[in-house]
Amino acid sequence: xxxxxxxxxxxxxQEGDNSIINCAYSNSASDYFIWYKQESGKGPQFIIDIxxxxxxxxxxxxxxxxxxxxxxxxxxxxxxxxxxxxxxFCAENYSxxxxxxxxxxxxxxxxx
Amino acid sequence: xxxxxxxxxxxxxxxxKDVELRCDPxxxxxxxxxxxxxxxxxxxxxxxxxxxxxxxxxxxxSDRFSAERTGGSVSTLTIQRTQQEDSAVYLCASNKGxxxxxxxxxxxxxxxx
Numbered sequence: 310x311x312x313x314x315x316x317x318x319x320x321x322x323q324e325g326d327n328s329i330i331n332c333a334y335s336n337s338a339s340d341y342f343i344w345y346k347q348e349s350g351k352g353p354q355f356i357i358d359i360x361x362x363x364x365x366x367x368x369x370x371x372x373x374x375x376x377x378x379x380x381x382x383x384x385x386x387x388x389x390x391x392x393x394x395x396x397x398f399c400a401e402n403y404s405x406x407x408x409x410x411x412x413x414x415x416x417x418x419x420x421x
Numbered sequence: 422x423x424x425x426x427x428x429x430x431x432x433x434x435x436x437x438k439d440v441e442l443r444c445d446p447x448x449x450x451x452x453x454x455x456x457x458x459x460x461x462x463x464x465x466x467x468x469x470x471x472x473x474x475x476x477x478x479x480x481x482x483s484d485r486f487s488a489e490r491t492g493g494s495v496s497t498l499t500i501q502r503t504q505q506e507d508s509a510v511y512l513c514a515s516n517k518g519x520x521x522x523x524x525x526x527x528x529x530x531x532x533x534x
Contacts, residue, residue, distance in 0.1 A: 317461065345525075352425070352526050352528050353464070355523075358522050398464070408466040408477060408480070409464075410466070413462070
């Protein structure tokens with residue numbers, strides 16, 4: 310969903326469950342995508358990236374999936390922990406125009 | 422330091438005053454970016470530097486905003502005659518170039534009274 314002011318979409322998950330955060334991106338020419346995690350009072354922290362020649366990339370406890378057909382990006386977090394609670398942003402980039410374009414963010418709340 | 426450093430971390434000033442925000446990028450990173458984040462919002466691009474030049478200034482909201490980068494390193498963002506709508510967190514990021522992850526500082530929280 311779209312965020313309005315302070316009302317970010319929120320995903321609540323039980324500790325230990327898997328989380329899936331979704332993002333629809335806007336530019337079909339975008340060829341680089343990043344997920345960031347932002348905790349309160351801090352700058353965005355890089356989690357994982359993926360280039361458009363791939364459809365899946367795995368990191369430590371995280372997986373990013375890219376579906377270029379429907380311009381959709383998702384971040385999967387395995388065995389979600391309380392420290393994963395934060396706002397997650399996807400960002401897209403077209404190599405001919407380097408500034409990132411950010412999505413509006415999803416707040417992940419982990420229930421212990 | 423190892424990461425992007427921004428100063429001050431907080432700045433409170435009166436409407437109409439000028440402010441200067443500083444960013445020290447990661448050593449060796451040639452590209453530097455400024456973004457603005459209003460409360461509960463996503464990030465809004467302002468300007469980016471490749472070396473000391475700014476190929477894209479399209480995000481600067483008005484001519485009260487300017488930025489410079491010297492020596493391919495430190496950058497300053499200046500806001501003249503501040504307005505209340507300038508209140509936001511100003512974030513700086515740097516990277517090695519195109520299609521490389523941008524790494525962010527913790528921002529300067531600017532409050533205009």
